[in-house]
Amino acid sequence: MTTFSKNDDSVVVIVGSGAGGGTLGAELAMKGVKTVILEAGGRHETDDFQNDEWGSFGQISWLDKRTTSGSWRVAKDFAGLPAWIVKAVGGSTVHWAGASLRFQDHEWKAATTYGNVPGASLLDWPIDAAEMDPWYGKAEDRMGVTRTNGIPGLPGSNNYKVFEAGAKKLGYKEVHTGRMAINSEPRDDRSACMQIGFCFQGCKTGAKWSTLVAEIPKGEATGKLEVRPNCQVLQIQHNEQGKVTGVLYADKDGNQHVQLARVVCVAGNSIESPRLLLNSASSKFPDGLANSSGQVGKNYMRHMTGSVYAVFDKPVHMYRGTTMAGIIQDESRHDPSRGFVGGYEMETLSLGLPFMAAFLDPGGWGKDFAWWMDNYENMAGMWLVGEDMPQENNAITLHATEKDQYGLSVPNVHFDDHANDIAMREHAFGRGEAVYNAVGAVKTFRTPPYPSTHNLGTNRMSAEAKDGVVNKWGQTHDIANLFVSDGSQFTTGAAENPTLTIVALALRQADFIANEMSKGNL
């Protein structure tokens, strides 16, 4: 395995190994660029993953201290766990369900399309569908997304069949088993899906694309990529000219090191990435790095979410097969006549019995709750995910008093639902219930949001430096050799699951960085 010297200031350092960082690192390495990925979590390979919800949760989740505030229900139900994301090599691609959807054209221009939405800090992206089309194409091929590149869709599971039957009765047209980065047939040296049912716990066969199994090994094979696990970056350092020079990090024993760098790319997900920029404040940058706009940490988005579970009078066994098994896309359009701007996707989702107990109705108990658990076998479920409004006050900030194990301020995650989010959730709950009622549900339940899996927008991309943190390449407006490479770049969230877009942006950014390096601009 290649290792680079900590004093090698010619390497690109990437903070985080998930969809953004892992893809960027592999792609740079394949272009011949020396790259070091520092990953806060450990390296668990496919064989280490567990078909056990709580066991796996303890193994791979990001459980470091975080606080919450705001009116969102997550702050009440899961006060110390605002986000359900991963601390391990591969980041949250270890955990993700695999849905790989392109943004719709209008979603790149949310401010223009939706007009003035009071309280929302909407902005158009500085890039559009035409710009992203080839990068989406490349990402879909890399990830092996079903229903693209001639790859067949996955077969429909029990949970999907209930959902599809209800959708068709309601007249929905765009209903299928999804565009999934899960092999429906062997591809890319990875096997076909065996419908194991534990996608959230790390795929035991590698049929599901993750940077752990599909990108990082390719990068490492070039001899140009080193992934250093159990290394948490504490601070990005800079020189008097205002260029970043490297990062300070703690290894697994808590010993601190400096890794020098030619370029630093931040990809720690939308809570840690702004936190790192803020925690890197210096006398030259007293408000944190890349924060001349004051936008670092602001405009936190987490998608409008909710779930509908339904009990039928006969067995469904929804847990058999992929965690997410199908989609209805008809409601993803922008149609203000529904009482809100933007749209949402309806995607089947199953939880095992242990997680159902924790997430169906957090805090619920008594006979009513027990009835739902008694009917677990007869239950079908879906997740609702839609565009939420960016709001400047929804923000990641440094906690005033709480410190982590390194003495650094922990992040506080503040979120208030926007009226548009609430209207959309209400509509989505109604439609979700209608799908199941159309096929004879005995009872339906509106499950509130889980801790956030789609964390977005806290270092947003903007044409003008005053409106955001990074330009259209993910390069910070303030510091030429400092980049943001994860979902925190998102100007707006769109209705779609974000991973495909994060990967496409990372591939595009790798191209830009390699070109700029060869031109001597970085």
Place this chain on the structure above:
Amino acid sequence: MTITPNVSRRTALKGAVAGLIVAGTGAGGLVFGHGNAWAATAENLDADTFATLVQMSRDTYPHSRLDDSFYAEAVSGLDKAAKDDAGLKTMLSEGAARLDKEALGMKAASYRTMSSEDDRVAILKSMEGDPFFQKIRGNLVTGLYNNQKAWPLFGYEGESASKGGYIDRGFADIDWL
């Protein structure tokens, strides 16, 4: 701790009608069910506290498909945790005493002998915001529903990778749509 379920005899229990599951306590921390359907040993809590918490656990998540021993096992987890956690031990002991005090106010001898399930649940409802109740409830979310022995009783099959997943084992076998 030992927990001895005896499923065959449980159905004949008089107490089962009202969901009462604790018959009594004995020396050495022994807690036993009606008709000797199950027995457990309190190691750190006193036997009466343990017994009360077992009854409270069933009242919190009542499942007729679960033998009483599942609730005793969940409480046993708390009993073990109380060994090195004096604060927890106090919380559990005082909480159980409060249940009994509320029961006394409703003309019952103790919480675990109150014959009306509705009355017992009303007591729990009155304290559902309290840390004590939340401790017991939270303990059950994993102590009950993450007990692998309980999974088949709910129709959940658990681990599947070692069996080849569900691709040939019914992932798409629904036949009633």
